[in-house]
Amino acid sequence: MSFTEEQTAFRESVRRLVARHVAPIAAEIDETDRFPTELVKLFGEMGLMQLWVPEQYGGPNGNLTMMCIAREEISKVSPACASIAGLNTMFIMPLLHFGSEEQRRKFLPIIAKGGVVTAIAISEPQAGSDVTALNTRAQKDGDSYILNGRKQWCSYGVEAEFIVLMARTGDGPGADGISAFIIEPKKMPGVSFGRHERKMGFRGAPNTPIFLDNVRVPAENLVGEEGKGFRASMRALDLNRPTIGAQSVGLAQGALDACLAYAKERKQFKRSISEFQGVQFILADMAIQIEAARALVYECARAGDEGDWKRLNLLASMAKCFGSDVAMKVTTDAVQIFGGYGYTMDYPVERMMRDAKLTQIFEGTNQIQRVVIARELLR
Numbered sequence: 043m044s045f046t047e048e049q050t051a052f053r054e055s056v057r058r059l060v061a062r063h064v065a066p067i068a069a070e071i072d073e074t075d076r077f078p079t080e081l082v083k084l085f086g087e088m089g090l091m092q093l094w095v096p097e098q099y100g101g102p103n104g105n106l107t108m109m110c111i112a113r114e115e116i117s118k119v120s121p122a123c124a125s126i127a128g129l130n131t132m133f134i135m136p137l138l139h140f141g142s143e144e145q146r147r148k149f150l151p152i153i154a155k156g157g158v159v160t161a162i163a164i165s166e167p168q169a170g171s172d173v174t175a176l177n178t179r180a181q182k183d184g185d186s187y188i189l190n191g192r193k194q195w196c197s198y199g200v201e202a203e204f205i206v207l208m209a210r211t212g213d214g215p216g217a218d219g220i221s222a223f224i225i226e227p228k229k230m231p232g233v234s235f236g237r238h239e240r241k242m243g244f245r246g247a248p249n250t251p252i253f254l255d256n257v258r259v260p261a262e263n264l265v266g267e268e269g270k271g272f273r274a275s276m277r278a279l280d281l282n283r284p285t286i287g288a289q290s291v292g293l294a295q296g297a298l299d300a301c302l303a304y305a306k307e308r309k310q311f312k313r314s315i316s317e318f319q320g321v322q323f324i325l326a327d328m329a330i331q332i333e334a335a336r337a338l339v340y341e342c343a344r345a346g347d348e349g350d351w352k353r354l355n356l357l358a359s360m361a362k363c364f365g366s367d368v369a370m371k372v373t374t375d376a377v378q379i380f381g382g383y384g385y386t387m388d389y390p391v392e393r394m395m396r397d398a399k400l401t402q403i404f405e406g407t408n409q410i411q412r413v414v415i416a417r418e419l420l421r
């Protein structure tokens with residue numbers, strides 16, 4: 043794949059940061075499930091947390107290609123840490139695409155300073171793939187809304203200063219009744235968080251339910267018009283799913299790199315196992331799949347950077363789905379190459395395999411991605 047000089051330099055700078063600050067703590071974060079606040083600070087100093095913030099709000103005016111590069115590079119050693127770099131995307135996008143100028147002027151300069159954690163809250167216990175089934179209510183009361191309900195899985199919400207949260211303002215079912223609100227969980231009475239989910243992988247990235255008990259939110263915090271929340275969520279997902287594809291590519295590349303080193307060093311039958319064709323073919327298949335997924339991810343990023351929303355919608359689902367399926371296959375094969383040692387926590391490939399599983403599930407399951415793709419094909 044070819045990249046501009048600027049993109050290559052950016053990749054190199056992220057690579058150096060990863061080698062120095064992320065690789066040494068990747069296994070420890072998985073083991074302890076601790077949220078690495080030092081990376082929030084570091085990624086903020088480097089401009090990654092605020093990459094999407096346009097120049098006029100004090101940000102570096104980054105784009106989807108740059109976000110994919112950052113997430114790919116960090117994911118080679120830890121996709122959970124890579125998620126930190128991208129976590130503000132899902133808050134920023136609804137504001138950029140649906141919010142008011144006042145909202146952009148109020149919140150984006152704060153994020154532009156770096157080191158600020160935000161989140162999005164869409165899912166509920168009964169509303170995962172089917173976003174329109176959400177039940178959280180927002181009742182208009184003078185110049186405020188009163189929010190009641192429960193959100194599920196919210197990534198980083200427990201650490202967040204601001205969350206864009208979907209709630210039902212209309213009585214009818216379906217997408218039209220869903221609106222987006224900015225809540226400030228540390229300041230607004232009535233917001234509380236449940237137990238940290240204990241996950242198989244992506245440890246160190248907190249997911250918790252959010253409980254809303256008569257939370258008063260000023261009407262000025264409604265993002266866009268009433269009833270536009272579903273569309274805002276979908277646009278945010280369209281712009282984040284390619285970065286999950288990139289994260290998956292990085293994860294798979296990290297597993298392949300580990301396998302190449304191990305296969306050369308590990309000897310059986312008086313030869314390094316890399317000399318056996320059975321192993322060589324597995325390595326070759328890994329490389330083919332990774333390169334194909336990478337090409338799809340950056341083609342998708344190009345569509346996003348050109349503002350081609352229709353093409354982005356299709357390619358985002360393809361990049362997320364294909365990339366994560368490749369990550370699952372490659373990391374599973376990586377454990378096989380490492381044999382018994384691969385199944386132990388002394389080597390990174392078992393963690394990579396656990397992390398890969400989530401990439402097929404979050405940000406819309408791969409079955410949902412196929413629904414999106416098939417609908418577009420059959421339109």
Ligand SMILES: CC(C)(COP(=O)(O)OP(=O)(O)OC[C@H]1O[C@@H](n2cnc3c(N)ncnc32)[C@H](O)[C@@H]1OP(=O)(O)O)[C@@H](O)C(=O)NCCC(=O)NCCSC(=O)CCS(=O)O
Nearest residue numbers: 162163164165171173174196197217273276277405406410
């Ligand atoms: C299953 C879905 C893909 C589609 O759901 P629906 O069938 O219920 O909705 P549609 O009829 O397709 O659309 C309704 C309405 O919205 C407009 N729309 C649809 N897609 C887009 C888009 N990409 N961009 C903009 N607008 C869009 C569509 O045109 C319709 O409007 P009109 O009627 O034409 O005016 C969807 O529900 C889906 O993707 N489900 C998966 C959800 C998911 O990924 N969840 C994981 C979120 S993970 C996360 O965010 C972490 C935090 S957390 O969850 O709290």
